[in-house]
Amino acid sequence: xxxxxxxxxxxxxxxxxxxxxxxxxxxxxxxxxxxxxxxxxxxxxxxxxxxxxxxxxxxxxxxxxxxxxxxxxxxxxxxxxxxxxxxxxxxxxxxxxxxxxxxxxxxxxxxxxxxxxxxxxxxxxxxxxxxxxxxxxxxxxxxxxxxxxxxxxxxxxxxxxxxxxxxxxxxxxxxxxxxxxxxxxxxxxxxxxxxxxxxxxxxxxxxxxxxxxxxxxxxxxxxxxxxxxxxxxxxxxxxxxxxxxxxxxxxxxxxxxxxxxxxxxxxxxxxxxxxxxxxxxxxxxxxxxxxxxxxxxxxxxxxxxxxxxxxxxxxxxxxxxxxxxxxxxxxxxxxxxxxxxxxxxxxxxxxxxxxxxxxxxxxxxxxxxxxxxxxxxxxxxxxxxxxxxxxxx
Numbered sequence: 415x416x417x418x419x420x421x422x423x424x425x426x427x428x429x430x431x432x433x434x435x436x437x438x439x440x441x442x443x444x445x446x447x448x449x450x451x452x453x454x455x456x457x458x459x460x461x462x463x464x465x466x467x468x469x470x471x472x473x474x475x476x477x478x479x480x481x482x483x484x485x486x487x488x489x490x491x492x493x494x495x496x497x498x499x500x501x502x503x504x505x506x507x508x509x510x511x512x513x514x515x516x517x518x519x520x521x522x523x524x525x526x527x528x529x530x531x532x533x534x535x536x537x538x539x540x541x542x543x544x545x546x547x548x549x550x551x552x553x554x555x556x557x558x559x560x561x562x563x564x565x566x567x568x569x570x571x572x573x574x575x576x577x578x579x580x581x582x583x584x585x586x587x588x589x590x591x592x593x594x595x596x597x598x599x600x601x602x603x604x605x606x607x608x609x610x611x612x613x614x615x616x617x618x619x620x621x622x623x624x625x626x627x628x629x630x631x632x633x634x635x636x637x638x639x640x641x642x643x644x645x646x647x648x649x650x651x652x653x654x655x656x657x658x659x660x661x662x663x664x665x666x667x668x669x670x671x672x673x674x675x676x677x678x679x680x681x682x683x684x685x686x687x688x689x690x691x692x693x694x695x696x697x698x699x700x701x702x703x704x705x706x707x708x709x710x711x712x713x714x715x716x717x718x719x720x721x722x723x724x725x726x727x728x729x730x731x732x733x734x735x736x737x738x739x740x741x742x743x744x745x746x747x748x749x750x751x752x753x754x755x756x757x758x759x760x761x762x763x764x765x766x767x768x769x770x771x772x773x774x775x776x777x778x779x780x781x782x783x784x785x786x787x788x789x790x791x792x793x794x795x796x797x798x799x800x801x802x803x804x805x806x807x
Contacts, residue, residue: 419700421457421707422782432652434778438762447762450789453582453736455649455708455780459689460700463648466692467685478681481509481657486687490657493644493694497615500628506659508669509682513612513656514540516641518548519672521574523665524606524637525550530572532563532605536738536769538582541610545576554770557586560595567603575600577609580617580626583738583769583776585731587617587624593632606637612656615647615701617733618709624732633661645686647701648693649780655686708735711779711786715739722794735780739793742773746800751775754799759792 427435434452439445458464487504494500510516525531527549533541535554545552553572555562566572577596580587588596600607609629617626629640643656660666674680693701712730715737719728725743741751748765755761766774777793779786 419461419703421704422784424782424784425456425458427456442756442762444756447756447760448785448788448792449762450778450781451762451764453646453734453778453780454651455704455735456782456785457649457704457780459649460693460697462696462700463650463689463692466688466696470685470688476684479684479687481682481687482507485691489691489694494628496698498626498628500631502628502630502659506630506661506666508658508660508666508673510641510656510658510673511654511679511683512651513610513641513643514544516639516656516658516669517541517576517608517610518544519669519677520606520608520639520641521545521548521550523668523672525573528571529574530566530569532566532572532575534563534578534581536583536766536771536774538578539768541576541578542770557581557584560592560599563596564599564603567599567605572603572605574606574608577607577629578613579609579611579629580613580733582613582734583736583774585613585734585736585738587626587732589624590627590632593627593629597629597632597634597636597638600638601634601636604636607633607639609638609640611640611642612646613734614642615644616705616708616735618705618712618730620709620730620732622732626733630659637662637665639665644690644693648689648697650686650689653686653689654683655690657690707783708780711735711781711783712737714783714786715777715779715790718790718794723797735778737777737779739775739777740773741775741797744797744801746773746797747804748772750800750804751796754796755792758799759796761789761792763789763793 434449438447438449491502491504494502529550530553531545531550532553534557553566555566614626638661639658641658645651716730719726752765755763764776766772
């Protein structure tokens with residue numbers, strides 16, 4: 415039996431300045447929608463993390479802080495050893511305010527304007543914004559298409575592969591063999607790899623034996639970085655804070671110089687360090703429990719969609735709490751679906767076009783079961799209404 419954590423009780427997030435609830439009108443144009451959007455969860459973080467934060471708050475002094483200290487580094491090493499069976503070199507650690515800020519710095523270090531940056535499609539929209547916002551050329555290859563991947567990596571101006579491992583939005587978990595082949599291709603063509611592994615802690619135990627393989631296990635002699643954070647799995651992104659590993663000592667020194675001097679980020683958020691240490695030392699039972707609960711939500715999605723639209727053949731993702739659903743076999747037009755979801759059903763669900771995949775939706779079920787059921791039912795009703803009347807009237 416796991417620890418008696420409560421994931422059914424609804425925590426009211428309205429009025430807390432959160433993007434998913436209070437910022438829904440920014441993307442959907444309407445306030446008050448029930449949101450299933452940005453990838454954070456509606457659960458309070460682990461009690462063990464909350465206790466550590468309260469203790470740090472009780473200290474009362476919040477002066478400048480260093481992340482380069484043994485408590486933080488050893489907690490990360492402990493996590494990788496116990497969760498992934500991986501011994502890491504803490505001398506390779508770097509720190510940044512977020513995974514995307516690390517990505518931006520690395521792209522500026524390793525590419526120039528107009529250079530090609532390869533990603534798997536569909537692609538997380540944060541990657542697209544970071545890459546194109548810096549004036550680099552985003553080059554997509556379909557998830558799992560290794561021939562297309564090699565063609566893009568072989569182009570002379572391809573400089574970086576941004577790997578999402580596990581993949582967002584599909585929830586795909588890359589196998590050790592796939593990662594090894596990717597590493598070999600990148601090394602062959604002189605392409606650096608940035609592996610974003612923020613979803614790694616949410617690989618589901620579905621009996622298939624899938625496990626997350628950190629990039630440090632497959633990285634060869636080429637240039638590489640692994641960037642991640644405990645904030646996704648333990649649901650504390652508002653505390654800010656991420657960390658990474660850089661293989662090359664010169665790259666590591668340059669990255670830290672940029673963060674500490676050019677960006678003025680020498681002092682991290684102390685509550686983020688506190689949360690990470692508590693999560694990695696004491697939070698394993700909570701993580702196992704919340705992942706199991708979310709797997710139940712995803713199983714409900716599969717059951718309901720299977721009953722309503724068996725032709726979809728939808729199965730839960732291998733990782734994460736985001737249900738990536740291909741609605742194209744149903745012949746439903748995305749803009750019409752969004753109109754019905756927003757205007758009639760009063761829910762906000764991300765359309766696939768955000769990730770370059772029209773006809774899909776991404777439904778966040780990192781929430782109490784009651785809310786997940788409401789979201790799925792709203793989606794089913796909206797699709798059924800459009801199939802009976804394509805105009806939605």
